[in-house]
Amino acid sequence: MRAPFDKYMRAFWTMLCGLALGFGVTAATVESGSGFGAFRVGPWTAWPRASGPEIDPYARAGLARRGEAPLGRDEGLVFVASADSAGAPLDGRCDYHVADPLPAARYWTLGLASPSGAPLANPAERLGYTSADIVRRDGGAFELVISRHARPGNWLSPGDANFFVLVLRLYETPLDTTARLDPARFLKIVKLGCE
Amino acid sequence: MKLVDRATGLLPWAMATLLIAGVVHIVSVLLMPLVAPRHAYARLVEAAKSDRPANAETARNGVMLFDPPAPGPQLLPFEDPAMAEGVCLFDLAKGPLRLRVDIDSGDYLGLSFHDPSGAIFHSITDRASNKGKIDIIVGDARQIEEMETSDSDETPPQETRLTAPSPLGFVLIRALAKRPSDYERARASVEAVSCEIEAEP
Structure with a gap:
């Protein structure tokens, strides 16, 4: 029984x-993540297939879960970095140096966000830079410092956040996402030191 | 020996577990866009209702402007704080959506067409405008087909026609403020976009 x-x-x-x-x-x-088809350059990741009609079910589920509305591929491409160029996770207590080069685009913007995608409150009172308002050296190159403490020149601050991501948006870029891109030809994030 | 017997006895159950797990996984991923409680469309509808309770109809069919970007969680995550944004929500059961913009400034203006889960079915920028105008009709397959049959041969249609994959959805409008001081101007170019329900032929 x-x-x-x-x-x-x-x-x-x-x-x-x-x-x-x-x-x-x-x-x-x-x-x-956002499904298949990640495009990685050094610490930066973009999801070109999530921005068109050929989106896969995993990317679609991820978008719905996070409540996100991505950029269309014709509009631009969004790169997110949660680590520096050496591979260490970005830490709000550390200072970082971000420098050229960037792929061609009509405009670009660079900003900090929380890992869930919210802009961060910060003493710099600046949520990001655009290709039009960043201060450049002679020749057009630029550099930017991420730090909690005031810095001269282009400065972004994560405020009190311990964890943050860097978000780079390239608007109307001819960047080919089917080919590999050399990280040396993309924005580098170098850790300067920590508190 | 006894251990091997036990293992072979459990093997079918383990396989059944994996099979069920696989089915549950696939079904839940496919259903996620429908059942996720806070997908982009749900957030936007909620904002439209709380924004203009007395005038919900214009909020649904005109352009709803987003609040200026500020620190802290926004209406949608991972939006660019350099952008002034607005949204047109559409419900094709009421008729096709007609979206018109006159491009007057040389600054970036992007339009992306989304289904309720947030996935994109079309996107366009000011660069792709036709003689300084963007004129788009979004309809379901039947509405677009009716428009095509009623077209006359002499005058080709002036507008771009898009077939939406679902009756509900939204169009996100993004205008770039190149400097923080340009924000009001960018917001004005979002406001200049008109979204209305087109009468069916």
């Missing part, structure tokens, strides 16, 4: 474990 009851219990546990595992994998994949 015990054997059939035992089998029902096993079937029940099987279903329960299957459900938990399935939802767990969904949660992990949806939270971790």
Whole structure:
């Protein structure tokens, strides 16, 4: 009499474990990224396939979960960096130096955001720079410092946030996202030191 | 020996667990855009309702302007603080959406067409305007087909026609403020966009 009851219990546990595992994998994949087709240059990541009609189900699920409305591919391309060029996660207690070069684009903007995508309150009272209002050296190159403490020149501050991401938006860029791009030809993020 | 027996006895159950997990995973990923409670469209509808409770109809069919960017969570995450933004929500059950813009400044203006999950089905910038004008009709497959059958041969249609993948959706309008002091001007170019329900032929 015990054997059939035992089998029902096993079937029940099987279903329960299957459900938990399935939802767990969904949660992990949806939270971790925007699907397939990531375009990586050094610490920067863009998701060109999430910005057109050929979006995959994982990217679509991720967008819906985060409530995001991405840029269209014809509008531009968004790169997010959560680590410096050496691979260490960006830390609000550290200072960083960000410098040229950048791929061609009609306009670009560079700003800091929380990992969930909200602009950060900061003493610089500046949420970001655009290609038109950043201060450049002779020849057009620029450099920018990220620090909690006031700096001369182009300065962005993460404020009190310990974790932040750098968001670079290239508007109307002819950048080819099917080819690999040399990180040396993209914005570099170099850690200067920490508190 | 007993251990091997036990393992082979459990193997079918483990396989069944994995199979169920796989099915649950695939189904939940595909359903996520429909059931996610805070997707972009839901956020925008909520904002439109709380913004203009007395006049919800214009908020639904005209352009709803976003608040100026400020520190802290915004209406939509990962939006560019250098952009003045607005949105047209559409419901094609009421008729096709007609969107018109006159491009007068040389600054960036981007339009992206989204389904409720936030996925994009079309995008265009001021660079792609036709003689300084952008004129777009968004309809479902039936509405677009009716327009095409009612077209006369002499006068080709002036507007771009888009077939929306779902009856609900939104058009996000972004105008670049090159400097913080340009924000009001960028906001004015978002306001200059008109979204209205087009009468069906």
